[in-house]
Amino acid sequence: MKSSISTVCATAVLGVAAGQVPFVLAESDRKAANTSMEQVVIIGSKQDADSMAGSAYVVDAAELSKFEYTDINRILSQVPGVYIQEEEGYGLRPNIRIRSAQGERSSKVNLMEDGVLIAPAPYSGPEAYYFPTAGRMSTVEVLKGPETIKYGPQTVGGAVNLISTPIPESAAGAINIEAAEDGESRIHAWYGDSQQNYGWLLETHQHNGDGFKSIDRSSRDTGFNKEDYLAKLRVNSTAGEGYYNQVDLKLQYSTEISNQSYLGLTDSDFDRDPNRRYGISDRDQMDNEHAAVTVSHLIEFSDSLSLKTTAYYNEFERNWYKLDNGGGYINAANLDPNGADAALLSGARDSFTGEYLNIKNNAREYESYGVQTVLGWSATLAGISHDFELGARWHEDEVDRFQPVDRFAQVNGSLVYVDTVDPSASNNRIETADALSLYLFDNIALSERLNLVAGLRYEEMDTDQTRYNLDRSVATRTAENSTEVSLLSLGATYQLNDAWQLLAGVHEGFAPAGADATATDPEESLNYEMGTRFTKGGLAAELIYFFSAFDNSVTYCSVANPCAGGVTAGSISQGKAEIDGLEFLIRYDFAANASYQIPVSFSYTYTDTEYTEGGIGDAQKGDIYAYVPESQWAAAIGFVATNGWDIYLNASFTDEMCLDTSCERSGTDTRFLQTDDLLIFDLSASYPMSETSRVYVKVDNLLDDQEIISRSPAGARANKPRTAYLGLEVNF
Numbered sequence: 001m002k003s004s005i006s007t008v009c010a011t012a013v014l015g016v017a018a019g020q021v022p023f024v025l026a027e028s029d030r031k032a033a034n035t036s037m038e039q040v041v042i043i044g045s046k047q048d049a050d051s052m053a054g055s056a057y058v059v060d061a062a063e064l065s066k067f068e069y070t071d072i073n074r075i076l077s078q079v080p081g082v083y084i085q086e087e088e089g090y091g092l093r094p095n096i097r098i099r100s101a102q103g104e105r106s107s108k109v110n111l112m113e114d115g116v117l118i119a120p121a122p123y124s125g126p127e128a129y130y131f132p133t134a135g136r137m138s139t140v141e142v143l144k145g146p147e148t149i150k151y152g153p154q155t156v157g158g159a160v161n162l163i164s165t166p167i168p169e170s171a172a173g174a175i176n177i178e179a180a181e182d183g184e185s186r187i188h189a190w191y192g193d194s195q196q197n198y199g200w201l202l203e204t205h206q207h208n209g210d211g212f213k214s215i216d217r218s219s220r221d222t223g224f225n226k227e228d229y230l231a232k233l234r235v236n237s238t239a240g241e242g243y244y245n246q247v248d249l250k251l252q253y254s255t256e257i258s259n260q261s262y263l264g265l266t267d268s269d270f271d272r273d274p275n276r277r278y279g280i281s282d283r284d285q286m287d288n289e290h291a292a293v294t295v296s297h298l299i300e301f302s303d304s305l306s307l308k309t310t311a312y313y314n315e316f317e318r319n320w321y322k323l324d325n326g327g328g329y330i331n332a333a334n335l336d337p338n339g340a341d342a343a344l345l346s347g348a349r350d351s352f353t354g355e356y357l358n359i360k361n362n363a364r365e366y367e368s369y370g371v372q373t374v375l376g377w378s379a380t381l382a383g384i385s386h387d388f389e390l391g392a393r394w395h396e397d398e399v400d401r402f403q404p405v406d407r408f409a410q411v412n413g414s415l416v417y418v419d420t421v422d423p424s425a426s427n428n429r430i431e432t433a434d435a436l437s438l439y440l441f442d443n444i445a446l447s448e449r450l451n452l453v454a455g456l457r458y459e460e461m462d463t464d465q466t467r468y469n470l471d472r473s474v475a476t477r478t479a480e481n482s483t484e485v486s487l488l489s490l491g492a493t494y495q496l497n498d499a500w501q502l503l504a505g506v507h508e509g510f511a512p513a514g515a516d517a518t519a520t521d522p523e524e525s526l527n528y529e530m531g532t533r534f535t536k537g538g539l540a541a542e543l544i545y546f547f548s549a550f551d552n553s554v555t556y557c558s559v560a561n562p563c564a565g566g567v568t569a570g571s572i573s574q575g576k577a578e579i580d581g582l583e584f585l586i587r588y589d590f591a592a593n594a595s596y597q598i599p600v601s602f603s604y605t606y607t608d609t610e611y612t613e614g615g616i617g618d619a620q621k622g623d624i625y626a627y628v629p630e631s632q633w634a635a636a637i638g639f640v641a642t643n644g645w646d647i648y649l650n651a652s653f654t655d656e657m658c659l660d661t662s663c664e665r666s667g668t669d670t671r672f673l674q675t676d677d678l679l680i681f682d683l684s685a686s687y688p689m690s691e692t693s694r695v696y697v698k699v700d701n702l703l704d705d706q707e708i709i710s711r712s713p714a715g716a717r718a719n720k721p722r723t724a725y726l727g728l729e730v731n732f
Contacts, residue, residue: 040115040310042151042161043141050535053453053491054145054505055081055544055583061138066638066648067684067698068178068727070135070186070207072096074682074700077652078634079142080583080603081158081546085627085657086709088260089212089720090224092286094131098144099527099546100579100609100628101157101511104712105129107556108511108523110151110159114250116294118162120316120366121397123153123433124463124515127556130290130316130366132162133228133254135188136205139163144546145529146491146505149455150391150439155487156509156525156548164250167199167232168192178727183223184209186727190230196238203230211259212721216279216347217413224258244300252292259285263323264715266345267672267708274706274718278345279413281323283359288318309373316366323714324358324405345715347413356407356418360427363403370395385445396434399515403427425467425476431515435461448495455489455507463515483522485510503544504530513554514571521573523554531583538589543582550577555617574661575615577625581607597640604633611661619661627675627712629655644688653679659711676707678719693730699723 043049049056057079069075071091073084085095085104094106101108105127111119119128134140143151144158151159173191180186185208192201204227211222229252236246261277261284269276296310344351351357372393379386404423408415441455460483467477491505509525531544553574583605590598609625632655638648656674658664663673681703686696704722711717 053493054147057142059140072134080605098157110154112161116312121399124431125399133205137162138165146489146507149457149489154511156511167201174731176729180725181723182210182212199234201232213275213277215277218282222259226256228254246298248296250294255289264717270716279347284322286320290316304378306376311371313369320362324360351409358405360405365400368397387443389441391439393437399431429467431465433463451493453491457487460484465515499536501533520571525550541586547580553577572617573615574617574619576613577611579609599638602635623661626660627657631655647685650682678707696727698725
């Protein structure tokens, strides 16, 4: 790494910086600019989402407060077109896909916090082994369609932007204290203030638990401890006195220790106890820390012209010490959890002479930094209203791996250390990337009814990978990959009348290949959507058809999801593919009388995937995408009384999913190649104790239904069981 976490603040504050969003404010919004500009949005409100030339969804603060979710999987379950592959039950490292953009660890989704790329190495290693603490966020935005072209490098599916707690307009704060089963507890607290020319905020989110699984013959729990700290400072000029200037500083630091494993269960053991873990995973543990700094400057030259620049620095260090799934005895290539290896997994037999369990130090250091800027200009040209955005970003990132393996034998059911094996060249490597991106976007109001959006994006990136001998005195292998791409997008909305709106859009999708993918072209697709929206009174509905044609579908190879032949690094071309589907969303607020309201919502996604031509990977013509459900839906109903108490019930359903592309081939035995259907109910209720405080209770997985949610890479794993929570929130 070029610097340690202790020097992050000093390094980043020397930069200047930017957000990749529109910064020309409407006059009605301009009064709030002083206290909200550090919140960088890509959509805005639910009403803004309902008027965009493309599918968009906003989970705002009111929605988040209903269930006080800390698991991003549960937050996104209500969003149509978003697919979740759960892993450990807490959402620590989610696998998010948008419109079937394949990518484990959310690697094909553009992840941002406050408009800044947040994956540890978005270009050289896009798998997001770090994910921001969802419990401290004020809003979550999901953007699909033609406007995603502004937020590269991943444009095949869409973007997720997490919006942090804003600096308050005056002295204010809040504290939320929560306790739950399995030793789980949480504290979320913040306080801040604003004056005419400055503002500040301090925040912390502390979350820990013992976990819901039990390890054979071990006293170690399967829980986690995560601490997150945030500070913001704003300095601004006085509005109305010359050009308005504002500088924002944001500092964030977090640590996590979680006793999580990739090792699952045999199906027979899962049926007996889905919350069991084999003793050979006793040593598995993730240990990481993350630090980030952003410095932003906004200048408003006039009501129609503004410029915002942001410098950012992110650093992430991790060691996931766990059973080796890529070269030791327990690995995806030779593990047979439902057959010959069952006795070893259960501890019924010891290791034979020369037969070892490899536990790898999956240690990596990530660094990413850059400067991005957006010029916003509103103008009327030839009688037509335009909102222009011109954006640019320079970015560099790096992944440094040094991953020795400790060998253990199993003796009388316990792990006994044998020796340490030095890392191979593939586990002793550095991957780097540097990129320049530019975009021009125009929102054109052709008439009161017809609105067009048009965008152009240019990406130029160079990646390389260097593998070393043990002391890194000699490079044993180098690989380089350079890519240039220009992408176009076009969208339109037409307002038929006060209630009905039509929308359509097309954009070119792109995802870079891995740093060592010299023989693999980047992923490219052409993405279409069309649909209609209806809004009248308290009723809002949306129906959108989407279609994507992939000229080259690329899979990122990882330990969690190995490619053909057990490959756990680089990228493989899977060939051509076509994806189409439907997204449906409806919301309605009943207001039967003056004493209560009954809000209801329902979302549904249907998806059909097919490889139309095989590549060099394991996909064949006619295969389907892995971990994409054919159908999924979410429904919610609430009862809200005017005196403040409320109760909500959420339901979410996910169809069974295939583990790999082969599971629907004729004659294939699918017993161990599919997950289960999953239907989950969550219940919450709150009661106001005063004007500034409330107590709430909630139950996740009300019916205690546990199914196989994942089989990758080594056995069946279950979702979180029924868990009850009690919380107190105080605002001051």
